[in-house]
Amino acid sequence: MNIIDLHIHSTYSDGTLTPTEIIKLAEENGIKVIALTDHDTIDGLGEFNDCSSDFVEKVNGIEISVQMNDFNFHMVGLFLDYQNEEFKAKIDYLKQARIDRNKKIIDKLNELGFKITLEEVEKIAKGEMGRPHISQVLLEKGYFNNKNEIFDKLLKKGAPAYFDKFRYTPNVAIDLIKNKAKGISILAHPGLLPFKRKDKRKIIEELKNLGLDGIEVFYSEHTPDEVNFLNRIADEFNLVISGGTDFHGANKKGIALGTGRERNLKINYEIYEQLKEYHEKAVN
Numbered sequence: 001m002n003i004i005d006l007h008i009h010s011t012y013s014d015g016t017l018t019p020t021e022i023i024k025l026a027e028e029n030g031i032k033v034i035a036l037t038d039h040d041t042i043d044g045l046g047e048f049n050d051c052s053s054d055f056v057e058k059v060n061g062i063e064i065s066v067q068m069n070d071f072n073f074h075m076v077g078l079f080l081d082y083q084n085e086e087f088k089a090k091i092d093y094l095k096q097a098r099i100d101r102n103k104k105i106i107d108k109l110n111e112l113g114f115k116i117t118l119e120e121v122e123k124i125a126k127g128e129m130g131r132p133h134i135s136q137v138l139l140e141k142g143y144f145n146n147k148n149e150i151f152d153k154l155l156k157k158g159a160p161a162y163f164d165k166f167r168y169t170p171n172v173a174i175d176l177i178k179n180k181a182k183g184i185s186i187l188a189h190p191g192l193l194p195f196k197r198k199d200k201r202k203i204i205e206e207l208k209n210l211g212l213d214g215i216e217v218f219y220s221e222h223t224p225d226e227v228n229f230l231n232r233i234a235d236e237f238n239l240v241i242s243g244g245t246d247f248h249g250a251n252k253k254g255i256a257l258g259t260g261r262e263r264n265l266k267i268n269y270e271i272y273e274q275l276k277e278y279h280e281k282a283v284n
């Protein structure tokens with residue numbers, strides 16, 4: 001069976017493998033289709049497309065941070081025309097907002113006595129910087145014994161060095177993906193939304209009314225029961241089904257490319273074919 005993985009992160013956001021390395025890993029593991037969906041950036045898609053493969057089919061993607069009312073979630077965009085100028089400008093704004101946030105975090109850490117510099121973090125990050133890279137510098141300088149301790153004490157929401165980041169609203173994110181980049185919009189890992197199922201259903205219905213195309217039914221952290229529930233929701237609201245591992249390399253230990261946690265995922269190529277057909281009809 002040909003399997004697919006439509007939710008993957010590289011060194012251009014908070015993953016530990018380059019796009020080229022991800023494609024090679026996909027070839028080695030017989031993964032037929034992969035989508036690069038880095039957080040709030042399309043910087044890795046150039047390398048992603050430049051890397052040729054006789055086996056792996058590539059999908060241009062992104063994972064956009066979104067705020068709706070008083071909670072945050074993620075929206076995956078697939079089949080993107082990422083060279084669209086309006087799309088690029090809006091994503092560049094997110095990139096700058098992320099840079100500004102990192103500077104605030106580092107300044108606060110220095111105030112708290114943890115002496116690290118932006119340059120030290122940049123060397124580790126290679127691409128987009130984020131809290132995982134900041135925590136790595138803290139770890140390497142001997143301030144803490146593990147990253148979990150760093151996040152708990154300093155970097156998680158509510159901790160002394162935490163600063164919230166700028167996020168687009170759902171309607172802006174959906175417009176960017178669908179109307180600017182001519183892609184399709186997918187609600188990422190809806191099973192992780194911190195709500196009861198009746199409330200998740202309401203949120204998905206509201207997003208559908210804003211133009212949402214589909215939901216990520218198959219995901220590393222979704223239980224079989226959650227998959228069944230999300231399949232029913234997709235059917236009820238006529239949403240397309242997507243899936244992916246949320247692979248980050250060493251930054252998310254236990255999540256394997258293409259097969260997820262404990263190799264519990266095998267997303268059929270047919271899902272990709274359905275998404276591709278839906279996309280072709282949507283843009284034509």
